[in-house]
Amino acid sequence: MWRIYSFSVLILIVVFSTYCSTVNETMFVNATKSKLKILGIFGHLGKSHFDMFKPLLEELARRGHEVTVVSYFPRTNDAKAKEPLSNYKDISLVDPKVGVDVGVNVVDLKQMSQSSFVHIQRLNTLRLMADVTCNTSLRHPAITELIRSDEKFDVILTENFNTDCFLGFIHRFKVPYLAFSSHQIMPWTNNDMGNEDNPSYIPIHFFGFIRPMNFLDRITNTVGLFLYKAAYEYWFRSVDQVIANEVFGSDLPKLQKLAQQSSALLVSTHSSLFGSRPQLPNVVEIGGIHIPSKINSLPKDLTEFLDSAHDGALFFSLGSRIKSTTMPKEKLDAILKVFSSIPRKVIWKWETDELPHKMDNVMTRKWLPQFDVMNHPNIKCYLGHGGLLGISEAVYVGLPMILMPIFGDQFHNSAAVRNRGAGIVLSFYDLNEQSLRHALDACFNDTSYRENAQRLSKAYRDRPASPLETAVWWTEYVARGNGNPYSRSEGADLPWYQYHLIDVALVLIIVFTVFIYILFRLIKLLLSLLSAVKGKAGSQAEKKRKKKD
Structure with missing residues (x-):
């Protein structure tokens, strides 16, 4: 009987303690799910x-x-x-x-x-x-x-x-x-x-x-x-x-x-x-x-093309606003010449059905699932214009970049990537065969760019909650x-x-100037008084000397 009584008391204590804990629980989050x-x-x-x-x-x-x-x-x-x-x-x-x-x-x-x-x-x-x-x-x-x-x-x-x-x-x-x-x-x-x-x-x-x-x-x-x-x-x-x-x-x-x-x-x-x-x-x-929260499968032709890129592939896109087909002839010729001579495959966002010159190692599409393409393991470098959406995706993936800023915030975004050592910045206006070839060689072969990009990716992803x-x-x-x-x-x-404390600075300057002025006047007055006292003492001494004579 005593054991049953003790067990019952213990159960009551546990239930009461749980109730009190629930009642006194501190809430820091408004969990109300009202319809807005x-x-x-x-x-x-x-x-x-x-x-x-x-x-x-x-x-x-x-x-x-x-x-x-x-x-x-x-x-x-x-x-x-x-x-x-x-x-x-x-x-x-x-x-x-x-x-x-x-x-x-x-x-x-x-x-x-x-x-x-x-x-x-x-x-x-x-x-x-x-x-x-x-x-x-x-x-x-x-x-x-x-x-x-x-x-x-x-x-x-x-x-x-x-x-x-x-x-x-x-x-x-x-x-x-x-x-x-x-x-x-x-x-x-x-x-x-x-x-x-x-x-x-x-x-x-x-x-x-x-x-x-x-x-x-x-x-x-x-x-x-x-x-x-x-x-x-x-x-x-x-x-x-x-x-x-x-x-x-x-x-x-x-x-x-x-x-x-x-x-x-x-x-x-x-x-x-x-x-x-x-x-x-x-x-x-x-x-x-x-x-996006998940990576989608690529279309079959893109998958087959990239799967066979054993030496790595380049993803080239100038975003949604820039029309690549309007590129000046001398720059386009330089790009085509470089792409045709490299041992790597290229995926290129191009707004017409075909390039001026067909190349076996280059595939073009009017639209591309950019983030999904970047996540293919054979994509080793992203060539873009410095738009923030593309850069953010490349940073998330940990992909080294070559950036050719053209307008707006693209210069600032590209400078940030270069500052992190995760990419190379080319001047679109000075673009030529030599500068593009050098940039591609560095992006694919200089391991520091990939290492810095991977390091940046880890920091970019590591947050208390997702951006969404x-x-x-x-x-x-x-x-x-x-x-x-x-x-x-x-x-x-x-x-x-x-906001910039201009009024405070002006008042302090005036007060300091007045203080210096008053101090200067006091020192000048004190020197005058000392000079007068010294002169008077000198006159009295002179009079005494004359009386002795």
Whole structure:
């Protein structure tokens, strides 16, 4: 009887302790799985930009959220057939009547040239693209209908790039929003977030500087940072404000104020590649978010071609925007001559059915499953243009690279790869047979490039959570709204002269100058008094001497 009683008491103690432990458990994660209404606004016409955002948008729909996406890239019929997402709604900006080019195979290499005014040209190109997207997209009938609708959303996702005109939706729907950058943070964005952008060691991505920068680079970087910020503030935003006011109404706040309301900025970079820099807690790196979770099998003909590449193979692609077939004849002839003479096979993204000269060791395709090709064990080198999506995939795989930057952030991305010793950078404008042959020889035969690429790959992959999981968490976190009042930096609200302590420096200089002046006057007065006392004592001594005489 005593044993039964003791056993019963023991069971009660265990049950009570478990209950108390459960009741008093500390919860740091909001596990509530509420259904969210999410609006994605992506008005830029570049497919490579949208390819970064698409995996997140589709994943949010898979998790039961209602996702409405405004873009030039609605889900294709094949994608819908493969994976129907009933809660993913496209608002397509594609309008055959307008004929706006959606940024696929649009860059004519014959039109590309080096110029002494390259930075003015870059700014002008960004401005022209912003004009097209703002004037065309915001005046689309579907956008007008959305603005006039009585829709309700919990959070808005939008791209941070070359215009703020789409931020009118933040004012229209009065909800928190996240900004996404498909590249290194734009110089003006750091201002809006209150994020550090010290030009002494953080290169802006318009120059392609190697880290650490030398003295001349730091001068250029500092002046360039100031000029790019000024151009965006007083040129871009002034134009965007007029367009946005026409579409959203005259009561629309200043776009800069709306930009400063961003609850978080998710950036498609990673410190392993671009280097460590101070970031606010709500500036989050999600580089590689577009990389799929599994490797798909290649088509049969590609597999057979690569399986027989016993000496290794080269993968050559200039991305989705650049049209390889527009390459100048002298450069194309140099490439063809080199490829035909190497003992290795080449997979080449080429937009027509055939090359000018047929080569047994070269296979071309108008489109290629890039990540799957890179993962074939016989691919030993990637030759590309320095686009961030391709570079990120090559870094993930651990593939050495040869990069020929042509425009935009490609110079910055390529410099980062070279800085890590994982690739070689060629000047496209100076490309010739000799330079390409030398680069290919180094990429295939210098083991240091592969070793550095493999080392970089390990660092790039080693994270507390996948880029996609991180982006999903931040989207749901901002939509819940618990941390939004506390996530923003107070530095984003400070005028430039306060942020850089110009007012403090001026006051301290004035105080120090006044102090030095007062000290100087006191010393001068003291010397005068000492001189007077000494003179008086001398006069008295002279009088005494005369009396004695």
